[in-house]
Amino acid sequence: MASSERRVRVRIAPSPTGPFHAGGARTALYNWLFARHHSGAFIVRIEDTDRTRYSPAAQADILESLRWLQLDWDEGPEVDGPYGPYIQSQRVEIHRHYASLLLERGHAYKCFCTPERLAALRREQIARREAVGYDRHCRDLPPEEVESLERAGRPYVVRLKMPREGETIVHDRIRGDVVFENALLEDTILLKSDGYPTYHLANVVDDHLMQITHVLRGDEWMPSTPIHVILYRAFGWELPVFAHLPIILSPTGKGKMSKRKIVAADGTEYPVMVREFREAGYLPEAMVNFLARLGWAYDDHTEVFSREELIARFSLEGVSSSPAAFSYEKLLWLNGVYIRALSPEELARRCLPFLQRAGLVPDPCPPDSWEQLLRVIPLLRERLHTLKDIVELGGYFFSHEVGYPQPELLLGKGLGPAETRRGLREARRRIASLEQFAEAPLEQALRSLAEELGWKAGQLFMPIRVAVTGRTVSPGLFETLVVLGRERVLARLDRAIAELERLENVS
RNA sequence: GGCCCCAUCGUCUAGUGGCCUAGGACGCAGCCCUCUCAAGGCUGAGAUCGGGGGUUCGAAUCCCCCUGGGGCUACCA
Numbered sequence: 001m002a003s004s005e006r007r008v009r010v011r012i013a014p015s016p017t018g019p020f021h022a023g024g025a026r027t028a029l030y031n032w033l034f035a036r037h038h039s040g041a042f043i044v045r046i047e048d049t050d051r052t053r054y055s056p057a058a059q060a061d062i063l064e065s066l067r068w069l070q071l072d073w074d075e076g077p078e079v080d081g082p083y084g085p086y087i088q089s090q091r092v093e094i095h096r097h098y099a100s101l102l103l104e105r106g107h108a109y110k111c112f113c114t115p116e117r118l119a120a121l122r123r124e125q126i127a128r129r130e131a132v133g134y135d136r137h138c139r140d141l142p143p144e145e146v147e148s149l150e151r152a153g154r155p156y157v158v159r160l161k162m163p164r165e166g167e168t169i170v171h172d173r174i175r176g177d178v179v180f181e182n183a184l185l186e187d188t189i190l191l192k193s194d195g196y197p198t199y200h201l202a203n204v205v206d207d208h209l210m211q212i213t214h215v216l217r218g219d220e221w222m223p224s225t226p227i228h229v230i231l232y233r234a235f236g237w238e239l240p241v242f243a244h245l246p247i248i249l250s251p252t253g254k255g256k257m258s259k260r261k262i263v264a265a266d267g268t269e270y271p272v273m274v275r276e277f278r279e280a281g282y283l284p285e286a287m288v289n290f291l292a293r294l295g296w297a298y299d300d301h302t303e304v305f306s307r308e309e310l311i312a313r314f315s316l317e318g319v320s321s322s323p324a325a326f327s328y329e330k331l332l333w334l335n336g337v338y339i340r341a342l343s344p345e346e347l348a349r350r351c352l353p354f355l356q357r358a359g360l361v362p363d364p365c366p367p368d369s370w371e372q373l374l375r376v377i378p379l380l381r382e383r384l385h386t387l388k389d390i391v392e393l394g395g396y397f398f399s400h401e402v403g404y405p406q407p408e409l410l411l412g413k414g415l416g417p418a419e420t421r422r423g424l425r426e427a428r429r430r431i432a433s434l435e436q437f438a439e440a441p442l443e444q445a446l447r448s449l450a451e452e453l454g455w456k457a458g459q460l461f462m463p464i465r466v467a468v469t470g471r472t473v474s475p476g477l478f479e480t481l482v483v484l485g486r487e488r489v490l491a492r493l494d495r496a497i498a499e500l501e502r503l504e505n506v507s
Numbered sequence: 508g509g510c511c512c513c514a515u516c517g518u519c520u521a522g523u524g525g526c527c528u529a530g531g532a533c534g535c536a537g538c539c540c541u542c543u544c545a546a547g548g549c550u551g552a553g554a555u556c557g558g559g560g561g562u563u564c565g566a567a568u569c570c571c572c573c574u575g576g577g578g579c580u581a582c583c584a
Binding site: 013014015017047049050052053111115118122126129130131132133155157175178179180181184185186189191192193194196198199200203218219220221222223224244246247249251253254255256290293294295296297298299300301302303320321322323324325326327329330331332333334336340380381382383384385393443446447450456457458459460461462464465466471472473474475476477478 | 514521531546583
């Protein structure tokens with residue numbers, strides 16, 4: 001049966017050497033979408049055969065990131081499944097078995113070359129400006145010599161015997177047929193001297209054993225695919241369908257997306273790891289939508305896709321073959337779109353941790369803080385690009401005091417400290433004596449005051465805004481005053497008036 | 508250096524021989540709304556489809572060369 005007719009089974013094979021980054025997330029998403037689209041299985045397999053770089057924290061981060069993005073896996077760590085274990089290091093006996101099978105069948109050989117010899121060889125090749133690579137020194141060692149070296153306890157690796165002529169064609173669903181000249185391929189190491197398999201062996205063996213039908217992975221794997229094809233053939237196994245995804249470029253378009261935090265010229269830090277996006281206040285649904293569109297398009301106008309639409313519409317045919325640069329501007333816009341689509345309660349729920357982390361709301365959240373947050377959300381909803389923005393944009397709704405680091409911002413346009421102070425004092429008096437502290441009466445009172453003073457509305461509103469929020473930017477003044485509450489408004493007006501008085505005396 | 512991939516507005520892309528004097532989105536600019544900022548609405552600037560050869564009545568779309576960019580080149584994945 002051709003693999004395309006079997007039930008689709010795809011996997012991601014992250015290596016727990018560092019936190020999960022945007023590129024890994026995109027690969028995971030495409031695999032997940034492909035599986036869900038075809039009602040297939042999405043599998044997570046942890047490839048931790050590099051014991052020197054292994055990090056338990058990284059492994060936890062990968063799973064946590066996948067969960068945050070809601071890319072649920074059908075088989076893998078924590079959920080297990082019929083083809084386990086799904087932690088590669090627990091499968092080394094299996095890998096060793098298949099390596100010995102290759103040895104028996106003459107598809108592989110033991111190589112006793114020391115790292116020193118390899119390094120020296122490499123240096124010579126570079127000096128002679130030759131192509132670097134293993135010289136197959138041990139490929140045709142006489143059996144007796146192999147035996148004696150082994151008896152002497154000399155460490156060895158197992159290498160794959162590459163065909164020395166002909167070519168290997170990789171059929172790729174995105175790239176088409178890619179031809180590799182066998183003579184240029186190296187006798188790749190399959191088993192390291194520590195007994196652990198390399199990626200090539202473990203990956204092929206496990207993909208086969210786990211019945212993987214489609215291998216969707218980053219384009220950086222294209223060069224090693226002929227090795228994998230040759231391995232499949234050596235075992236006599238059916239090939240999966242390969243599809244190499246375009247890599248993600250850094251926002252500048254120069255080079256692969258960094259795995260370290262991107263710092264702009266102005267010092268702004270941009271997230272790269274999935275957890276950093278989460279901490280920066282991005283919504284998982286926005287991330288999913290953005291990542292999906294990075295290297296894939298459905299038609300000539302749709303930008304916003306729900307998860308269900310993505311599943312329904314995703315196909316390999318829509319995946320572009322050229323690399324895509326990451327755009328924080330577009331992500332930010334999309335994040336805003338998703339924020340505005342959230343119900344006020346849901347948005348409040350998601351913003352809460354950010355306010356708590358900033359120390360503006362206690363943890364656990366007391367009922368009155370929650371009520372206040374619910375009042376604040378409608379005012380800030382369309383102003384947030386990230387959840388974290390609520391701290392900067394709305395902190396004054398929760399803090400007890402606001403400061404005026406630049407007191408001159410309190411001044412009305414074209415007005416001096418004395419005049420502004422007079423306006424503010426009168427505004428304070430009228431607000432205090434208002435029967436009903438609500439938007440309409442506030443607006444009426446303040447507009448008529450501005451008129452009486454012969455000021456433009458903004459000349460009065462801006463000083464009040466700065467007085468009560470400490471900022472020149474806020475939601476509409478009257479709704480802001482109402483949510484702040486009369487007590488807080490009056491206290492802050494008093495402080496501002498005092499501040500203006502000081503400013504008067506200075507000048 | 509060798510091998511491999513890629514090439515449409517700044518960016519993500521639509522486009523699979525005629526519907527393209529190249530469409531949409533982000534970003535940018537202007538205007539409207541307006542108490543500031545957003546959000547929203549409208550308008551605009553922005554790509555001779557990297558260059559050169561072919562094929563064809565006709566090419567962004569097919570072929571070749573060049574150029575540019577990227578990836579890989581570990582007892583890492």
